Amino acid sequence: MNQLIWLAFEESALSTDRLQQIQALSQTLQAQIVVYTDSRYADKVFQFSRGSAPDPDKGLRPLEPAICSSASISYQVPWPTMDSLKCDCTVVINDALVSKLNHPAVAALDLEKLFYEYSVCALLAPHSQRWLRTLSILSAAAQMQFIPNLCTRFLPDCARWICAGRVVEKRQIPGESFIGTLSLDEPSPNHGLWPISAHPLTVAEVAENDLLTVWPPAKISFEPFVSDMMGLDNARIVFAGGRGLGSKQNFDRLVQCAQRFGAAVAASRLAVDLGWCRNDLQVGQTGRAICPDVYIAFGISGAIQHLAGIKNAKKIIAINTDKDAPIFRYADYGVIADANDVIERLSGALPRTPPKG
């Protein structure tokens, strides 16, 4: 049977929404699910795959011993059981990959081995900068079709978001194996079938150097971001700040408030240009497109470029002093108030410690 490989190296890759997407895709592709993860999340995947302790003979395939433990985002997600997934799932633990992810070419080298172990019809990961880089290198090396920002909303059509989520590009259904990053959106309930032939299973013995064109290894150092900030791409709740906050101090206050709440922080282009935050927090046409459950915009007027990045959010709450601000046209709830006052009152109303994850 063909296999759909899901790369789950972040906790959010194993959320209920994600698993629904994977399930929908696996039905469409008529494929079995293989979850590729590391030991940090192994317990979760085991629960999800069989609802009990791992059995080494059935699915658990430890490849390499744990060599890397890096800080993970703690985030409590409700966990579906085997019943809700209704398909076989193999779990592969590869702790070594975690350390290689900082070097996309090396991680791609590691991932290409998968094609020799499984009859892979699709290799997917969450849509994020890191996976985009790694998988686009892999697709170039393996000469397979790459579908970034694939969405499940239009199943059984093969579709992806372009122009920061403003346009849906429908593609020919891949005739053979493909590699992609999956944007977070609700799968359509009408799954059709994709006739797809998998990458043929070839010889088991493959020398590492034969797999990819060998890149000269670059010496790297890696400095992880030291904040406890939630990852933006897969966050359920996002607090976003714009020029209306008035100063970097006020933006930092928003960040503290969001951290206490366990929410991710996003910013408008103006806030980034003013140097109030890192530019990987920028959402919109030239930043990233996100679709959290709840998006709360503090002092963002809502230029069309920013709205392009957030319109897939399930609920939008906007706080602005100007009742004619365009963001209110896209918002579910609006508050006409000074964003800084709201942040201050909100901070006061929240517990001092972040929710346990």
Next chain:
Amino acid sequence: MRAIVFVSSVANPEEKLILEGDHFKNIPDDCIANDFDLIAVEAAVRLKEQGIIDEIVVFCLGPALAHVQKALAMGADRAIFGECDNRDLTPQIVVDTALAHIDPDDATIYMLGKLGVNFESHCVPQMLANRLSCPCVCSVYKIEKADKRWQLHCEDDVGIPIFEAEAPFVMTTELRLAEPRFPSLPNIIKARRKPIESVQIEATSQRPQTLSLEMAADIQRSCKWLSTDDLIAMVKGLES
């Protein structure tokens, strides 16, 4: 040392996008240079000003010359331009055409924006690196060079990796690497005399795989007004 900068031509994201079946309505005058690629041009020009790079070559495929002239006015030395309809392009064709018209050597770096604002395919730099068998370093926000070694500071979702590489390599530029300059009038006039080599795009059997483009449905929302107290109660409710 030579820098080859890829500038792609995209439908202006500030304008209303007009779709026609499987492509954007092709109005050459409405196409602009991809913002992110202009950052790469600016970065290359700054490297030239520091004496690290001797020559900047702009490589551009698209319906209009305007972006090429802009890049030349910003400080590039010469250009390779293939006139074509954007709808005929795929990452594969861009890479094939580029490799047919540049002589890859060890004293060349390849610079691109981190993202095309239209198709967001993320494929060209990696394909190019793969074909050239050289490293591909993405989202560079700071460039340092000592002797032959380049230190490239990058951005990632979770941290800041620093890569060290020797030319040739491919890099994509991050927003805060450089702010594209406005070309001065004398430079715009000077740019008209810079050489532009015209090329044909490499025709391959592979056609774009797009079946259709559709505007994403605008979610109609009706804004319900809340007081600050209601909001705080609502946000606290999210927590549980």
